[in-house]
Amino acid sequence: MPAHTITLTRPDDWHIHLRDGEAMQAIIGHTAKQFARAVIMPNLKPPVTTVALAQAYRGRIEQALSACGVSKADFTPLMTLYLTDKTDPDEIARAHEADSIVAVKLYPAGATTNSDAGVTDLLGKCSKVLEMMQRVGMPLLMHGEVTDPEVDVFDREALFIDRVMIPLRKSFPELKVVFEHLTTKEGVDYVRDASGPMAATITAQHLLYNRNEIFKGGIRPHFYCLPILKREVHRQALVDAATSDSPRFFLGSDSAPHAKGLKENACGCAGCYTAVHALELYATAFERADKIDRLEAFASFRGPDFYGLPRNKGVVTLTREPYVVPLEVPYGSETLVPLAAGETLPWRML
Ligand code: DOR
Ligand code: ZN
Numbered sequence: 001m002p003a004h005t006i007t008l009t010r011p012d013d014w015h016i017h018l019r020d021g022e023a024m025q026a027i028i029g030h031t032a033k034q035f036a037r038a039v040i041m042p043n044l045k046p047p048v049t050t051v052a053l054a055q056a057y058r059g060r061i062e063q064a065l066s067a068c069g070v071s072k073a074d075f076t077p078l079m080t081l082y083l084t085d086k087t088d089p090d091e092i093a094r095a096h097e098a099d100s101i102v103a104v105k106l107y108p109a110g111a112t113t114n115s116d117a118g119v120t121d122l123l124g125k126c127s128k129v130l131e132m133m134q135r136v137g138m139p140l141l142m143h144g145e146v147t148d149p150e151v152d153v154f155d156r157e158a159l160f161i162d163r164v165m166i167p168l169r170k171s172f173p174e175l176k177v178v179f180e181h182l183t184t185k186e187g188v189d190y191v192r193d194a195s196g197p198m199a200a201t202i203t204a205q206h207l208l209y210n211r212n213e214i215f216k217g218g219i220r221p222h223f224y225c226l227p228i229l230k231r232e233v234h235r236q237a238l239v240d241a242a243t244s245d246s247p248r249f250f251l252g253s254d255s256a257p258h259a260k261g262l263k264e265n266a267c268g269c270a271g272c273y274t275a276v277h278a279l280e281l282y283a284t285a286f287e288r289a290d291k292i293d294r295l296e297a298f299a300s301f302r303g304p305d306f307y308g309l310p311r312n313k314g315v316v317t318l319t320r321e322p323y324v325v326p327l328e329v330p331y332g333s334e335t336l337v338p339l340a341a342g343e344t345l346p347w348r349m350l
């Protein structure tokens with residue numbers, strides 16, 4: 001008999017986009033309901049490049065949480081800094097002292113949403129900063145795609161390993177690195193076998209779908225994110241990694257809200273919205289692989305273990321009940337369309 005309920009230690013989301021202002025107010029309750037902590041991406045406009053900006057952003061997050069009735073004890077935002085060519089190594093030292101900043105995020109310039117201020121040449125421009133990060137134990141979270149427009153969009157992650165990841169880790173072997181939203185078999189093989197402090201986050205969409213999903217019966221913009229969905233062989237490698245014994249793969253939803261009109265558009269934005277049903281989506285993926293017993297390690301243990309933070313105390317329960325994903329959810333003055341809108345998932349979070 002398949003289990004009727006699953007109880008997990010409260011999980012964390014190690015990669016989320018909360019946005020700001022009324023957009024954030026509309027969605028923050030979803031993440032706070034599902035997770036105890038989340039690593040907050042810094043790709044705002046303007047980006048969160050300094051400790052002062054990160055602390056101010058954290059203040060706005062706390063206000064938004066309190067406005068939807070979530071207490072400080074119930075949800076903790078873990079802040080990040082946005083790395084630029086001009087980041088000062090002293091800013092890293094200050095971030096290390098500030099208790100709420102857990103990592104620095106690398107966006108290669110031009111790789112994705114609000115990455116214009118990102119890094120143009122990681123080893124060339126950021127060596128001093130990387131040295132400081134290695135010294136103080138500050139993790140680098142990497143959007144792992146090359147930005148060379150000549151490179152096929154489906155090959156950008158695999159090439160990033162050779163062109164950026166391997167040289168970086170050769171120069172800074174003790175730097176803690178997270179390969180964010182991993183999407184390829186090449187990425188899985190690299191992370192699994194690398195020496196030194198290395199991990200990766202995996203999204204629900206990359207566990208559930210391959211690239212056919214974007215084109216089924218027409219172009220379906222709500223399945224478009226970056227890095228883009230890949231072939232089935234890659235999806236399978238990600239499922240194997242997430243459900244394996246390796247401590248290096250853990251949950252990072254990369255939930256990235258964009259208003260419906262900006263997705264259903266001649267030039268639609270990249271990002272899947274999964275915060276409202278993240279655990280239901282992950283449970284579906286783990287169950288399909290017949291590995292639901294591995295969900296807790298992936299969602300609740302390996303992330304804090306890698307970051308050197310305590311595991312959470314409480315629990316969440318999922319029950320085997322059909323859950324129909326809402327067609328739209330409010331998003332400030334607009335709406336947004338969650339991933340798999342209108343589909344029925346086999347698990348519901350209580
Ligand atoms: O699909 C994505 N959306 N990938 C990213 O890297 C950024 C994100 C966003 O902020 O919308
Ligand atoms: Zn992201």
